[in-house]
Amino acid sequence: DYKTEIPICSNDEVGRLAKAFNIMAKAIAEEDMRKKEFLANVSHELRTPLSYVKGYSEAILEGVVQTKQSEQKYVKLIHREASRMERLVHDLLDLAQLEGEIYPLQKIPLAFSQVIEDTLEKYEPFLQEKNISLTTELNPEIIIEADYDRIEQVIHNIVDNAIRYTPAGGNIHIQLEQINEHDCRLIISDTGKGIPKEKLPFLGERFFRVDKARTRSEGGTGLGLAITKQIIHLHRGRLHFKSEEGKGTTVVIELPTLNGELEE
Ligand code: ADP
Secondary structure (H helix, E strand, C coil): CCCCCCCCCCCCHHHHHHHHHHHHHHHHHHHHHHHHHHHHHHHHHHHHHHHHHHHHHHHHHCCCCCCHHHHHHHHHHHHHHHHHHHHHHHHHHHHHHHHCCCCCCCEEEEEHHHHHHHHHHCCHHHHHHHCCEEEEEECCCCEEEEEHHHHHHHHHHHHHHHHHCCCCCCEEEEEEEECCCCEEEEEEEECCCCCCHHHHHHCCCCCCCCCHHHHHHCCCCCCHHHHHHHHHHHCCCEEEEEEECCCEEEEEEEEECCCCCCCC
């Protein structure tokens, strides 16, 4: 529905030019739409916790809250909402920096399996707490040229989701394999609630959540996978998702590998 479309009246050079112009105009209009939508989402996401903070603090200030105990409860709620805003602002800034390529990535040769193992160690307490088992099958020979912190962030975002959306007693399986001479594949699958097929194409879009109200209350910003997608893109990799509702979700990442040994 863009307004600049020109009618194509011939098949010659002018006609082809008009066609190319229309394609370009449409792409610009779509980008414009996405920006407007993003801005609307950001203001909504910020306004919600902000209005809670304002409301709860007003209740305290106006003396509506009678006991010390309930005052404590309100202060806790204010703190929770402020923390959510903090996470949101942090993720927004991070995404903007990644998309604007403001800080170049610090790419160095890394033993991929080592990065994965180091990151997973931090999850042991959460896995135990939720009674989720973790199994791995990692090829130790795979070397990637990558930014350590950013790759750690990718694994963190995906494993964090896997834990969050998998009920107690479930399993998370992580596999790292070489797929051809130049690329490796990291597969992270869970036995969680899964994602409806029709929603899969939207995964990785900013603020896309399958279940808006619930996931927001569970603390996610809705930007984790958008950040993940951008980091993978900056490493010349690919990211895609497979899922079956009620059965589980699989996240697949493909990255170029380096040939040869790591320097000690
Ligand atoms: P959030 O902060 O909401 O987790 P993400 O960008 O990390 O944001 O994920 C976007 C949405 O994708 C989530 O809200 C959730 O609905 C869905 N999702 C992501 N990972 C999984 C998973 N492993 N199982 C089920 N749903 C998932």
